[in-house]
Amino acid sequence: DAGVIQSPRHEVTEMGQEVTLRCKPISGHDYLFWYRQTMMRGLELLIYFNNNVPIDDSGMPEDRFSAKMPNASFSTLKIQPSEPRDSAVYFCASSLRRTSGGVDNEQFFGPGTRLTVL
Amino acid sequence: ILNVEQSPQSLHVQEGDSTNFTCSFPSSNFYALHWYRWETAKSPEALFVMTLNGDEKKKGRISATLNTKEGYSYLYIKGSQPEDSATYLCASSNTGNQFYFGTGTSLTVIP
Numbered sequence: 430d431a432g433v434i435q436s437p438r439h440e441v442t443e444m445g446q447e448v449t450l451r452c453k454p455i456s457g458h459d460y461l462f463w464y465r466q467t468m469m470r471g472l473e474l475l476i477y478f479n480n481n482v483p484i485d486d487s488g489m490p491e492d493r494f495s496a497k498m499p500n501a502s503f504s505t506l507k508i509q510p511s512e513p514r515d516s517a518v519y520f521c522a523s524s525l526r527r528t529s530g531g532v533d534n535e536q537f538f539g540p541g542t543r544l545t546v547l
Numbered sequence: 548i549l550n551v552e553q554s555p556q557s558l559h560v561q562e563g564d565s566t567n568f569t570c571s572f573p574s575s576n577f578y579a580l581h582w583y584r585w586e587t588a589k590s591p592e593a594l595f596v597m598t599l600n601g602d603e604k605k606k607g608r609i610s611a612t613l614n615t616k617e618g619y620s621y622l623y624i625k626g627s628q629p630e631d632s633a634t635y636l637c638a639s640s641n642t643g644n645q646f647y648f649g650t651g652t653s654l655t656v657i658p
Binding site for chain 1: 581589590591592593596636645646647648649650651
């Protein structure tokens, strides 16, 4: 498996423009997570999905942010309109469901998308 | 909201020295504690997952312990090597499968 795939790897846009980040999780994984990494706040969980259904979006900073997972192999994170303070690295991660024995499954991270909003 | 705290924020050690970091987390609704290794310009990679109080995990020169009653985990690196230089992240997950990451400990091993 190629691992978690994210695109684009780098995005430079102007304030006010719409930005769409894409993620393809590892095949067979039930959970998909979107994170944002900044120098000030470290790695923040934005939203996560289980079986394509959003479970917790309390980390989404504002209504300008939205995420979808139309099927098990694709998710998008959209920012509209974008602002300079949205500049960060956005990571997508996926994991299997927890096992019946209670073992927590590790998350596999994609390479990230570095977003710069001018 | 869980507050996961890591200390120290950064650390410089000489090659061959042993070192350790701390991760503290709230005990309520705790499910598992994860350690990740994050090299610059790469993605975080999982090192350990621990769930039970007293758990100890080891991978080569790196080991970790877990105390769920007092809410902390230690990561140890024995005989640090330059290739160990990275940011070490811990994350606590709760019964709702939510993950909360600390801000990491940045380790630099000086040859």
